[in-house]
Amino acid sequence: MATYPRHKKARLLRDFMIETDMVKLFKEDETENTILFRTAYPMLGEHKQVVINIDDSIYVGVQTLLIEEVPADKREVVLNCLNDFNLQYPTLKYVLTKDHHVMTSMFFNGDENTFNANLILGTTIQMMKNIADQHYGELKKILG
Numbered sequence: 001m002a003t004y005p006r007h008k009k010a011r012l013l014r015d016f017m018i019e020t021d022m023v024k025l026f027k028e029d030e031t032e033n034t035i036l037f038r039t040a041y042p043m044l045g046e047h048k049q050v051v052i053n054i055d056d057s058i059y060v061g062v063q064t065l066l067i068e069e070v071p072a073d074k075r076e077v078v079l080n081c082l083n084d085f086n087l088q089y090p091t092l093k094y095v096l097t098k099d100h101h102v103m104t105s106m107f108f109n110g111d112e113n114t115f116n117a118n119l120i121l122g123t124t125i126q127m128m129k130n131i132a133d134q135h136y137g138e139l140k141k142i143l144g
Contacts, residue, residue, distance in 0.1 A: 005056045008112040010035040013054065016117035026052075043132040044140060050128060052120065058111040062124050066094075066131070067102035067139060075100065077142055085135050092127050094135075102139065104131065 010028070017023040017037075026037045035054045040047035041064070053061040070078050075096065082094040082102065093105050106127060108120050 005112045006033070006035050006054050009054045009060065009110065009115045010037075012112075012115050013037065013052070013117045013120065016121065020121075022121065041128045041132065043136045048136075050124065052124065058109060060108045060110050060115070060120055062106045062108075062120070062127075064104045064128070064131070065101055066104060066136060067143065070096060070100045070102060070143070072100075074143055078102065078139065081138060081142060088134075089127065089130065091123075092131075 014023065014028070017026060026039045029036045029038065033055055037052040037054070039050050041050050042048075043066075048064055048066055050062065050064045053063065067078075079096050082096060085094045086092075091106055095103050095105070097103055104127075106123070108116075108123070110116060110120070
């Protein structure tokens with residue numbers, strides 16, 4: 001089997017997770033071109049899926065689906081709220097998708113030679129904590 005940059009980066013992340021005893025918190029899957037590390041982060045009694053996407057590009061993405069369906073009458077208010085959130089953390093982007101979901105995403109630069117698992121995991125955990133502590137409750141309040 002050929003080894004691609006995604007495999008090298010995934011090995012670095014996996015090794016870091018093993019060293020820090022976090023490997024049991026993540027489920028690893030591989031699609032045709034991407035290796036996915038999935039976990040669930042608690043927010044107000046719910047668990048939101050967090051996915052670290054590793055492919056052959058020089059980027060690593062982290063995405064979270066926060067709200068599955070924003071009702072039509074709440075979309076403008078939610079969008080304005082997301083725009084405010086985006087100003088607070090420039091590296092974290094909130095979006096209201098065309099399917100009316102609220103998602104977050106962050107991207108890290110890191111080819112197989114500059115990949116920094118500690119930075120990626122540490123930043124992801126801190127941002128999820130910030131979302132849970134500062135933003136998720138506000139979104140839930142808007143949605144009723």
